[in-house]
Amino acid sequence: MGYLKSTPDANGFFGEYGGAELPPPLVPHFREIHEAYLRISHSAEFIRDLRYIRKHYQGRPTPVSYLKNLSDDCGGAQIYAKREDLNHTGAHKLNHCMAEALLAKFMGKTKLMAETGAGQHGVALATAAAYFDMECEIHMGEIDIAKEAPNVTRMKLLGANVVPVSFGGRSLKEAVDSCFQSYVAQAETALFAIGSVVGPHPFPMMVRDFQHVVGVEAREQFLEMTGQLPDMVAACVGGGSNAMGIFSGFIEDDVALYGVEPLGTSSNLGDHAASITYGEDGDIHGFRTLVLKDAEGNPAPVHTVASGLDYPGVGPEHAHLHKTGRVTYTTADDKEALDAFYRLSRREGIIPALESAHAVAFALREARANPGKSILINLSGRGDKDIDFVTETYGFGTD
Structure with a gap:
């Protein structure tokens, strides 16, 4: 089975x-x-x-886009994005x-x-x-x-x-x-x-199943575009629904899967929301998973520039995939995510959600180290919701 x-x-x-x-x-x-x-x-x-x-309502399937300018900038792997930002309401x-x-x-x-x-x-x-x-x-x-x-x-x-x-x-x-x-x-x-x-239960299973359409579409589209499967598939991970959506399309393939957690401003407890990287077994909101805990063993305060990743736990399936080694979990900090936010906007004409920018940051970092490979990221949402906060707090970036 x-x-x-x-x-x-x-x-x-x-x-x-x-x-x-x-x-x-x-x-x-x-x-x-x-x-x-x-x-x-x-x-x-x-x-x-x-x-x-x-x-007829959501506008599916959403496309896969080849990010040529970013790929050329990095001079290594070819970067692609599953465009969930084009799903109705702007996200997965x-x-x-x-x-x-x-x-x-x-x-x-x-x-x-x-x-x-x-x-x-x-x-x-x-x-x-x-x-x-x-x-x-x-x-x-x-x-x-x-x-x-x-x-x-x-x-x-x-x-x-x-x-x-x-x-x-x-x-x-x-x-x-x-x-x-x-x-x-x-x-x-x-x-x-x-x-x-x-x-x-049953929400971790149900939401994964309902998000599975992202992975099914992405796999078929990437094969049609390139004739082969991607070498690497990456997505940001807070609770982890967009990641499980795209991972589920490739989980049984020989494809490397990467979850990108928010490192915030530092690895100190309270400065990040990297529950897999720094968490431990625990219970939160009625299920067992990896949890960031304070000195008393309660869920710890967390921080990330991306509000949608601001959670001291993670979906239990991600904890399981980490433990089995099927998915590799890594991090991107606020600075990397903001840089990716500006670069995707300027170089590709796509303003990403700050959550999705963590996956973009991963692709920018890994592309240089993987020449000849292909990286597919889940661009899980668009940045309309973030533009006021980003520009008022950090400005318009630099060319």
């Missing part, structure tokens, strides 16, 4: 990681979600409806949000709710709620609300109720905490559409 069909196991574990540790009132609701997903995931009707949405997030909303309608739910960091998941879920005529509630940390103001505006225009989160670090972890607290009282009528390959 292939990897995707056999992983996770029936209890939602990817090797040692995953599972579902839930407060008793939520156990039946997550069981209901899992059972509903198993019923409809192979349903011809569900697949037909999802394919229609992806083609709509791939699973439309599917989760379709699942919610099947279950008879009337409301969608979720956390968001950079705001892309919030925008995508608000879009799905509008499409399916459902209510929408988005929890977002106050720090991220200030950094990602354009996405907050978009969510409100789409009809979502944006709930500011003012406790703790006021970022993504606290947004998840806040949304779980709100969801407990609404679980009968709402679906908590978790925004990455994190959370209790």
